[in-house]
Amino acid sequence: MEELVPVVCPWCSVGCRLYIVSVNGHPRKIEWDYDHPNTPNKGKLCPKGVASYQFTISPDRLKKPLIKRNGKFEEVSWEEAIRYVAQKFKEIIEEHGPEALAFLGSERCSLEDNYVLQKLARALGTNNVEFAGRLCQSSNFVARSKVFGSPAQTNPFEDIVKSKVILVWGYNPAETNPVLFGQYFEKALDNGAKIIVVDPIKTKTAKFADIHLQPYPGTDLAVALAMLNYIIKNELYDRKFVEERTDNFEELAKSVEEYTPEWAEKVSEVPAGMIKRAAELLATGGNATIVLNEGVNQHANGTMTALAIANLIAITGNIGKEGVFSGVIPGAHCGLCAAVPGVNCAQLPGPVPLNEENAKKFSELWGFEVPRKPGLHYQAIFKAMAEGKMKGIFIMGQNPARSLANSSLIEEALEKAFVVVSDIFPTETTKFADVILPAASWYEKTGTVITQNRRVMRSFKAVKPPGEAKPDWEILVMLARELGVGEYFNYSSVDDILREINRAIPALKGATPERLNSNLEGCFYPCPDEKSETPRLFLNGFPTKTGRAQLAPVKWIQPGEVPDEEYPLWLTNFRQVGHFHTGTMSMRSKSLIKRWPEGFLMINPEDAKALGIRDGDRVRVETRRGSLVVRAMVTDRIRKGVVAMPWHWGVNFLTKDDAIDEFSKMPELKAVTCRVTKEVVE
């Protein structure tokens, strides 16, 4: 029987709706959803969305639970696998305490899956529960929470179209979120908006730019400081907004006194005149959309840059009204589904900070004592593992062996612990697993998503899982029962879990299963009751102590590494439209891998000439951590002194793990130094 099943696209966080045409539980094709004009994509899809079920039918799918015995994986029954994991976890808890266990949640799994995961970790007595958001939006998350009291995207996408100026910082929406770019950014340009892009690479977004600033990677902080300096010194800021709705303006003004555009030119090599022009346009051009992404976040000085940009947003008055736009842009469709239910070592569902008051509240709600001691953050979990202190880990839909900085070190750490991975494919991480559990992929389960625009939507089961694969929440519930905490996990469907979430998180109280199942367009979080939703935030004030935005003083911080004689080039990395993160899914989609087949190195013609490299040559890219061989793409789309690679092909063998942002614990992923040599084939 053929049916049209409504789903949400499983790749980026725009939250596009589409249909899977399913025949007896097998996907036949996709169909564009033009029936719901209020969904973010209005029917449109990018190539990943169009090809989105290809990976689910890949022959590589994990179909049976596997246990590693004598170095080999053996197929076992679910009962045996779960019993084995539970027994090992119990032994670890008895010998080393619950804090020797860690749980990784996933931005690839639903709100319900993540909620159950963090609850299980806490029921066992540990707050070592993290997900890759730490490597994603944590910098901007920290910065915006400090200034505005909440990191969330402020306005619906429709407000981008109403903006007159768009500042895109370290972000390439034309490749990262093509639907968002085409449906909203380009339409703003149609209406005469001006666009400023800050990126060392001439990206497909920069093609549309009126002003394109190309700083060295990791030095955009200097540009942001100089823009603050110029706007304040020339009194271009929104005086009324600053007076009425912000605090600490004087401290901010004082902190940026020395950072003139001329100083920034020396640090970043962006001409001072261009910084001034950009600052002037931003401050005087009208309502602005100000977005930043991993190019800002993934730096050891990322929080400071994000803080400077948050200040820019505040002093130009581009927040808390209609027609402006800013906020975090999670990389994956369910980034917020992991962040909101508190998959974080220092937060509880809400997300609310882990403190005595909140821990008490959740202890009452859940019926067990919530551990009070904060857990370890993502990179620290693996550091503890390498030191032999972290004995066991449950990894749900994550690939830390490739997504964390300095991959070879992570691989060493994984070898030392009892590793359980639930995933849909064998990954670089499952190689180090002791038990592999086959999970159902996105289209094979019903679940709730929260998109970057804070829209809560339901995606339905369209496809039968292969073999014995099961949804992650079911796996976790089985494990909980075997571990003796089953009484707290009495769920028989995702709706049961969502109803508990409705009670646990006040802002999601109105996102009931009934509402989401009947209204495919979903609702804007926070939705405190079944009738209401919140498309625009901060209209009447900020969730800070004074109700006003807290401007924060900023200062210059050096990037983690700067070029020297030994490693003379900056190395940064970027995302391609056809691939997603470590490629676990996209590299198994035949239409995508065919078009985006391999990694490469972008290098400026001048640098290439000096090194004797021609277009298409094989080159070795070497940093202090490791080296990779790729083909060179000689192009003036990248500035001199910088080289760049798409990060899907093991670039994290090269990145730096020991320079970590002091506020957000973000490793230096986007700016390291390297040397490039031509690879001679013997």
Next chain:
Amino acid sequence: MSKKIFIDFKRCIGCRACEVACEMEHGEARIRVFEFPDLTTIPFNCRHCEKAPCLEVCPTGALYRDQDGAVAFDPLKCIGCLMCAVACPFGVPKIDEVNKIMDKCDLCSERRAEGKLPACVSSCPTEALKFGEINELLWDREGSFVSRLKEARERGEKEPIYLL
């Protein structure tokens, strides 16, 4: 009047959603995005010419014009003689080496029969691909050009070029 896919290549971001959509629909992509080093990207498919040379030289009548004006294709009549490929100034018809017949865009006949847009147009995130009565699309474009010309003049810009 005939319906066409009009290409507004300035909107294109080269994401190749059209290629993948076409490939998912027909097994092989009949539209291709060409990329240039300066980042210009141009998606290109059959133009469904009003005076189509391929249609005129087809010896078996495999190529025909359908009710929407598309140069459509009957695979059962095709003998793979390549005459259409020889005649096409754009190099659009390609040979399907498995079935020994030609393969070209038919503006998704099956989807149109169900009242849907061609797959590539359905997908295109930037609306660089537009499907409709061709002169209506062109009137829209002319209208938006003129309104920008007026706006530019009102802003006092001297040379309102590069407006498309």
